[in-house]
Amino acid sequence: MGRWEPNARGRLAEAALELYSERGYEQTTVAEIAKRAGLTERTFFRHYADKREVLFAGSGELQELFVRAVAQAPESAAPIDVLALGLDAASHAFVDLHEQARKRHAVITANAELQERELIKLASMSAALADTLRERGVPEPAASLTAEAGMAVFKIAFESWIAAAEEGDLARLMRESLDELKAVTTAGRKPSVSPTAS
Structure with missing residues (x-):
């Protein structure tokens, strides 16, 4: 009978991120990750296909959160407002994960693969x-444009969030970034600009 390993997946993810931050992704082996977590390589491979997937294991859940919020939005909502609901839902996946997200981003930024x-x-x-927007009746190219704009807003707000020294409100940053996008795409309006000393 196998030994019970409480939160093995989380321990492996934490150990991997620590080692990637200390030594670099390329220099870290699965054996070292398993050892740091107090587990075996066999246990590692029960949870992750390879050492890269430790960094991307939550991608499916994040996508599901985003898509579900968009799918469940009121039928009368405009595509951009539906997008706002998706961004808000996605931001909740990162509550209390600021430092982890910062470390992960640094590891990814340092490696082309x-x-x-x-x-x-x-x-x-x-x-x-x-796809979800099209299922809601949003025609092309509006569905693809809205989706791409959503990813741009997500990426810019997320990078601003992890650049901060302390964890801020990611949902607020997402809304502000979306408001900036709305401003530059609305005729006659300019995006807000931070005042500068002259």
Whole structure:
């Protein structure tokens, strides 16, 4: 009978992120991750296909949160307002994960292969969002444009959030970024600009 391993998945993810931050992604092995977590390599592979997937394991859940909020939005809501609901739902997945998200972002930014995987994740989310908008009756190219705009807002707000020294309100940053997008796409309006000393 196998030994009970409480929260093995979480322990492995934490150990991996620590090692990637300390030594670099390329220099870290699965054996080292398992050892740091107090588990075996076999246990690692029960939870993750490879050491890269530790960083992307939550992608499916994040996409599901986003898409579900869009699908369940009121039928009368405009596409941009539906997008706001999706962004708000996605932001809740990161509550109390600021430091973890910062470390993860630093690891990904330092590795071209991981950057490519992150772009694939965002493209997958955009495609799923566009599909959901089309199912709601949003025609093309509006569905794809809205989905791509949503990913741009998500990315910019997220990067602003992790750049901060302390955890702020990601949902607020998402709404502010979406408001900026609305401003630049509305005739006769300019985006808000932070006042500068002259």
